[in-house]
Amino acid sequence: MNIEAQRTQTPLYLQVAHRLERQIISGERAVGSLLPPEAELAQQLGVSRHTVRQAIAQLRKKGMLVARKGVGTRVEAARTDWRERFRNNSRDDLFEFANESEFFIRVKERREMRGKLATEIGCRPGRRLIYMAGPRHFIGEPLPFCWNEVFLDPIAWEVVEDLQVQRTSLFQQIEQRTGERIEEIQQEIRAVEIPDEICEGLNRPRGTIGLRITRRYLASGGRLMEYAVQTSPADSFAYRTNLSAE
Structure with a gap:
């Protein structure tokens, strides 16, 4: 199918980048080969040369392509190393956390952001976002x-439409399926009294004290792709960081 004909909100150059990425991962465009x-390439994909140039730049950022003057653009790697995107351990921790636990989605709907919620999330009032909520278990734990x-x-939406249990990193799936790239993750941790409705969902007494961890996942230009809130009773979760002297 001509990429121009696809009906999606994803920018065209990201659609092209995603398609090329799938071809590289599948081996259709082998490591070591030249594009x-x-x-x-623009004619093959039914897009402009400018769009192809933007898509290639996106995959060069991921380390999947490398451009050599006088040689061309070569396929460098079949997979991006997710862990090398950030210089600390926080992203690794998020992958481990996602792979060792299961998010059971009890609520999935579209919500309009208003008032304090819009301010907290950091989006304009009136913006409609996909909202999901539910308990998270470590695998095998009741x-x-x-x-x-x-x-x-x-x-x-195409990533989560049929999702009932999330067992992998959600933001990684969003990157892979949409072509969007998460450039920055902002995290904040606060001690809180857990709201009554969440206590009920966790089978905890009212007034339980816990940790509230929020994360903003930002794409290029600071555009918000995901805002995640994790609320944990104090006795069920610990956050550990190793600091090294330079």
């Missing part, structure tokens, strides 16, 4: 250790 010249709430850009 066709820009004009030829009791939840936290309550998760997630607010997503509507572009992620």
Whole structure:
């Protein structure tokens, strides 16, 4: 299918980047091989040369392509190393956390952001986001250790539409399926008295004290792709960081 004909909110150059990425991962475009010249690739994909140039730049950022003057653009790697995108351990921790636990989605709907909620999330009032909520369990454990709430850009609907249990990193799936790239993750941790409705969902008494961890996942230009809230009773979760002297 000509990419121009696809009906999506994802920018065209990201659609092209995502398609090329799938071809590289599948081996259709092998590691070590050269991409066709820009004009030829644009004709193959049914897009402009400018769009192809933007898509290639996106994959060069991921380390999947490398451009050599006088040689061309070569396929460098079949997979991006997610862990090398950030210079501290926080992103690794998020992957481990997602892979060792299960998010059971009890609520999934579109919500309009207003008032304090819009301010907290950092989006304009009136913006409609995908909202999901439910308990998270460590795999094999019957009791939840936290309550998760997630607010997503509507572009992620194809990722979560049929999702009932989340067992992998959600923001990684969004990157892979939409072509969007998470450039920054902002995290904040606060001690809180857990709201009554969340206590009920976690089978905890009212007034339980816990940790509230919020994370903003920002794409290029500071655009919010995901806002996640994790609320954990104090006795069920610990956050550990290793600091090294330089």
